Amino acid sequence: MLEVRDLGFAYQGQPLLFDGVSTTVPDGHILAVVGRNGAGKSTLFKLLNGLLKPEDGEVLVGGKSISGRKISEIAAHIGTVFQSPEQQLFAGRVEEEVAFGPRQFGLPANQISERVSDALNRTSLLDQIARHPLDLSAAERRFLAIASVLAMRLPVLLLDEAQRGLDRVWTERLESILEAERSAGKSIVMICHDMDFVERNADTVLALGGRTPRQIPVPAFFSDTEVLAEVSVERPTPYRLREFMT
Numbered sequence: 001m002l003e004v005r006d007l008g009f010a011y012q013g014q015p016l017l018f019d020g021v022s023t024t025v026p027d028g029h030i031l032a033v034v035g036r037n038g039a040g041k042s043t044l045f046k047l048l049n050g051l052l053k054p055e056d057g058e059v060l061v062g063g064k065s066i067s068g069r070k071i072s073e074i075a076a077h078i079g080t081v082f083q084s085p086e087q088q089l090f091a092g093r094v095e096e097e098v099a100f101g102p103r104q105f106g107l108p109a110n111q112i113s114e115r116v117s118d119a120l121n122r123t124s125l126l127d128q129i130a131r132h133p134l135d136l137s138a139a140e141r142r143f144l145a146i147a148s149v150l151a152m153r154l155p156v157l158l159l160d161e162a163q164r165g166l167d168r169v170w171t172e173r174l175e176s177i178l179e180a181e182r183s184a185g186k187s188i189v190m191i192c193h194d195m196d197f198v199e200r201n202a203d204t205v206l207a208l209g210g211r212t213p214r215q216i217p218v219p220a221f222f223s224d225t226e227v228l229a230e231v232s233v234e235r236p237t238p239y240r241l242r243e244f245m246t
């Protein structure tokens with residue numbers, strides 16, 4: 001479980017970006033963070049994975065605060081798939097890239113190779129195991145970043161626009177992975193501008209950029225025209241169709 005309690009944050013010399021933001025992502029739950037450009041979605045992720053420190057409040061994983069922990073310690077509990085895979089790919093071979101995380105845990109070689117095969121299989125990249133990450137297609141690179149995080153088997157996953165630019169086949173693959181991770185009891189937070197994707201996959205929404213960010217179940221969020229207008233978010237297709245038909 002991931003908990004965010006009364007988070008307060010401002011960039012130096014700037015007004016408060018967050019003032020008392022709270023949210024809870026139970027085990028087996030997907031939270032979508034939405035809001036217009038500049039609303040603070042990426043900043044929230046950086047506060048969750050320790051790249052930034054909050055001025056107030058705290059972040060807890062499994063009931064334990066991450067305050068004062070090193071980024072490497074936080075990374076052993078919270079996995080991040082960044083918006084651009086190039087931000088996190090560095091190895092010369094796909095296999096090495098995925099093995100890096102499990103190796104940090106000091107696992108024996110057979111367990112590392114089992115995790116690598118499993119993560120590459122789940123991301124449809126097993127036949128690319130010997131290639132250079134930068135020779136992969138854009139979608140494959142994104143999935144390699146996902147495989148690297150899956151191989152660590154962490155309780156909390158953060159995905160920054162993981163669905164962006166994927167065709168239908170890769171989108172369906174991503175949705176299957178999300179569903180499997182949810183079923184496995186992971187707490188998942190995804191930044192997402194695609195409301196159809198949010199509607200299909202998320203349980204709750206945290207909308208930033210409005211008066212008071214609060215966590216709302218997906219159906220209630222997309223039915224609340226006031227909040228949608230406040231945070232400049234479009235309704236997903238099924239909701240617009242329903243409106244059109246009535």
Ligand SMILES: Nc1ncnc2c1ncn2[C@@H]1O[C@H](COP(=O)(O)OP(=O)(O)OP(=O)(O)O)[C@@H](O)[C@H]1O
Pocket residue numbers: 011012014017035036037038039040041042043044
């Ligand atoms: N390092 C920084 N120093 C000062 N201000 C920053 C910094 N990074 C971001 N900001 C500002 O903080 C606000 C929130 O930015 P952030 O990138 O978190 O928004 P976002 O919702 O992720 O936007 P987008 O959808 O465009 O990615 C913006 O006004 C941005 O200009």
